[in-house]
Amino acid sequence: MIKELLVFIRLSKKDKRLGSAQGKRHYDLPLNKNIGTGFLIVLIALMTFLVVIAIITSFALESMTNHWSSGLENKVTIEIPAEKNNGSLRTNDEIKALQNKSEEKLKTLHYIKTTKSLSDLDIQDLLSPWLGKNVSLNNIPLPGLISIDLHTNTPEIIQNLKKEMSNINADIKIDTHEAWLGDLLKLAGALQFAAITIALIITITTVTAIAGSIRTRMAVHSEEVELLHLIGAHDSYITRQLQRHAVIIAFKGSLCGLLAALVTLMLIKLLSGEITEVLLPEFQLNAFHALILIAIPALACLIAAMAARFTVLRTLAIMP
Amino acid sequence: MIKELLVFIRLSKKDKRLGSAQGKRHYDLPLNKNIGTGFLIVLIALMTFLVVIAIITSFALESMTNHWSSGLENKVTIEIPAEKNNGSLRTNDEIKALQNKSEEKLKTLHYIKTTKSLSDLDIQDLLSPWLGKNVSLNNIPLPGLISIDLHTNTPEIIQNLKKEMSNINADIKIDTHEAWLGDLLKLAGALQFAAITIALIITITTVTAIAGSIRTRMAVHSEEVELLHLIGAHDSYITRQLQRHAVIIAFKGSLCGLLAALVTLMLIKLLSGEITEVLLPEFQLNAFHALILIAIPALACLIAAMAARFTVLRTLAIMP
Amino acid sequence: MIKFEHVGLRYGIGSEVLSDIDFTLEPGSFHFLTGLSGAGKTSLMSLMYLGRKPTRGLVTMFGQNINQLKRQQLSSLRQRIGVVFQEFRLLSHLSAFDNVALPLRIEGRAENEIQNNVNELLEWVGLGDHKNRLPMTMSGGQQQRISIARAVIARPKLLLADEPTGNLDNEIGFRLMTLFEQLNRMGTTIVIATHNQAIMENFGHPRLILNNGKLEIERPKNWIQKKIEGVF
Amino acid sequence: MIKFEHVGLRYGIGSEVLSDIDFTLEPGSFHFLTGLSGAGKTSLMSLMYLGRKPTRGLVTMFGQNINQLKRQQLSSLRQRIGVVFQEFRLLSHLSAFDNVALPLRIEGRAENEIQNNVNELLEWVGLGDHKNRLPMTMSGGQQQRISIARAVIARPKLLLADEPTGNLDNEIGFRLMTLFEQLNRMGTTIVIATHNQAIMENFGHPRLILNNGKLEIERPKNWIQKKIEGVF
């Protein structure tokens, strides 16, 4: 980051003494003194800002979905009903025996991460909102419950789990939380889809804006380009200058935008600590994310350079 | 909408025959033939598109929150425990009696929308995931439950409700779903906050972009403005032309953007019917929303006009 | 018509380009303005067409002290002045016709009046066939003629022409000088900045000579005689 | 040096501005190019400085058929041609110095060489004090001199000047003509488009006369005599 800032400052200085007699890297075109350079930089900065926010939002949503999924999607409950299929009740001991047998079996299955048999106390906890704290459950035949964490949750695994359990006893039921988790995951999916779509649209807008602005700017200079051409400048000589200028603008703008976005996000995180904790319980920028963020200014520069090059070459192409 | 489209088409036609000798509404400045007019329109369109999407998203989120809140936030459950404070159990009849008495009382309270006593069967339904379908509950002392819909849910009302219930019996408990609803509402609030923030930032970006582009374009014409000034054109004569031109560009761009955004949203709704139903169970564009959406092109035109006016007047001000 | 009293002009913090200019031009007079390149002819003209305010001194135009006029009034004054700029200053996106018609449009004249007047004048300067062309596609001399046509189309009370024949051959140059003489006879006050000795000698009007920021008036020997010839 | 064979030029779908132009200019020659306004002088020049390709005919420059050259080679050829444009075409954001230095920069010359040459030439055209000024702040004649300086700074093999004295007084005009003559004596081929009779008569070089799209060559009576005077 510090290195980049240094490059940035060096480039800015270069840009300022353009058109002076000294120095090798001079410009023959009125680029830096142009009206609109500042505006273009601000525009690129704002666009970059939006893209970065959108991208980070989609990262965060992804992380959120993962969190929810890993928290809930891979959870399965095995139930050993108190009541047999034929209507008669199992004794507590029968249930405990089946429960132990099931748990033994579960421990041998590779797709199971952890298992936990729920004790009567646990069940009483679950029921307490409905039955009150101190109701004695000794008289009621409670089902046996085993809570399971899977590594991943696929239909095949659930199928296999069902088979394994029905081998032990046909009555054993498997509860995959599907009904009430479905809505939540659909919501998260829709949100992520929306965030990615928005990031994409903003990216397209940015590309259009950068390319368009650069092209407009270059078109304004077509007279100067023609003069340089007429006094014998090679195409590469002309293209180089305009390209360099475009890249500097894009680099300044996008770097400012990126920094502003990062600062904003940090501020948001600081100011609304609690909310973000709900939103992003464990979101951390990883190396991949950082790479994508750093790629944004690079991309902006590339687009600017290509837009400038393309426009200049097209201007030059119609001259003999 | 159709009327606006007509105006739009009429304006476009005017714009095309500018600088011709006939017609009263001619331009003396090379506005319409300018490089970058098309680009500026596209830019404004894209920006408007983003603003509209962001605004509609925040509308939708608001509607979603309302839906959740009205669906869950105003629900309260009254529980008449099976167990007395002193540890002894109530008989079913005692519970029923208390339940009826509470319901009578509740019906007299103005802030209550509906009440519903849960029968044993309802309770059995609630417990069935844990106890199995056919477990007989006759032996168990079940609590009495009354589900209530409030008009609004404020701490004062809950306080009052608690008082009223403790007048009937000190044991009666009130469950406001606060624990598990809190997270959900926090999430929704955070999302809405984010959407509004983004809409705001995009709006600022748009304003900057429109104002900046218009100003840049006007600055390009400062020489022509000076000539008109020198041959005796009054300030209003010059300003009028540039302003009209800016407004036409802004109008075209923002209308295209608005239409594109509406079409996109309709497409999204059509294509992902299920997902949007989860997201927006009952979201409908109301008159207020429509007004705000129509205000967007108007705002764009206003900004463009003011940017043009400001720039021209500033250019003119330095001429005697 | 024009009265300069102790007028001085400097650009930025430089030294004075014009200093202590004092002269009066009577209505209906015809003067050449000459001086070496860089002497300040264009600068003096810019004061006369109200494109600039002097840094000191008093400028009176059409009998009015320009310092006491409001913006609106200044614009109205400018409408009575025709200017041929040294660098033409045509509007590059407007056709020859529209460039010439500009002053009439600004005055708000009727369109059919504009059509007639502009077409006639374009014929006169030899560009009748070129009225729909853009300036960019015309030769230097053709552009100069358009800028002259624009300056005279509204029959200004004062005509200021800066090097109006610099890009023209002698034939068309003399033809345009005749146009200026004709305008002058109809009452327009005329000042022409030029380096062209041949023209100054042929049309023996008094000369304003700029030298070192000072202005001198020189009347050629045969001036009175020419003047008399002109009248008869 | 320059050979035109049956060259024709038309703009767009208009009629031919130049038709059947045939001539040869020897290396080291000096010609005036003249003709009425709009005759096609600037157009003919643009063919010579390779700013345009003819619509028909064959143009040979520096012994090479320009149709057979690649873009790169054309650019290199252009570096050996100096052009004074009728409308100057100065880069408005560069100082007088940088405008004049441009051809040397494009050739990639050393900076100290550039400094010396440009300063010397600016002195010669009378703008030694103005080298850091922008074109916009200079008078018409000063801009024209800068554009002349830019054309000659790289000691071109061919110099094409379009109306180079249109905005200059006689004194500085003759001074610049002397500069051109001097260059010519050092081997530069020169073509000057002008309306200025005084200059054409004073420097009696042969004239290329454009008329109705055709080119004629006219040698003044005292041409040979002047030529001989020039050598001694």
Ligand SMILES: Nc1ncnc2c1ncn2[C@@H]1O[C@H](COP(=O)(O)OP(=O)(O)OP(=O)(O)O)[C@@H](O)[C@H]1O
């Ligand atoms: N905008 C300006 N800023 C600074 N200096 C200027 C400006 N315009 C002109 N000058 C300087 O003022 C002096 C007079 O310029 P002006 O254009 O009036 O000369 P001129 O007599 O018209 O010359 P020419 O015959 O070459 O057109 C010149 O030295 C010029 O460099």
Ligand SMILES: Nc1ncnc2c1ncn2[C@@H]1O[C@H](COP(=O)(O)OP(=O)(O)OP(=O)(O)O)[C@@H](O)[C@H]1O
């Ligand atoms: N780019 C162009 N497109 C169309 N027509 C043009 C273009 N340039 C010049 N012409 C036309 O070609 C003719 C010759 O123009 P050119 O500029 O060569 O004349 P010129 O001899 O230089 O005249 P002047 O002495 O006025 O500068 C003119 O009639 C002009 O209108």
Ligand SMILES: [Mg+2]
């Ligand atoms: Mg001048």
Ligand SMILES: [Mg+2]
């Ligand atoms: Mg010409």
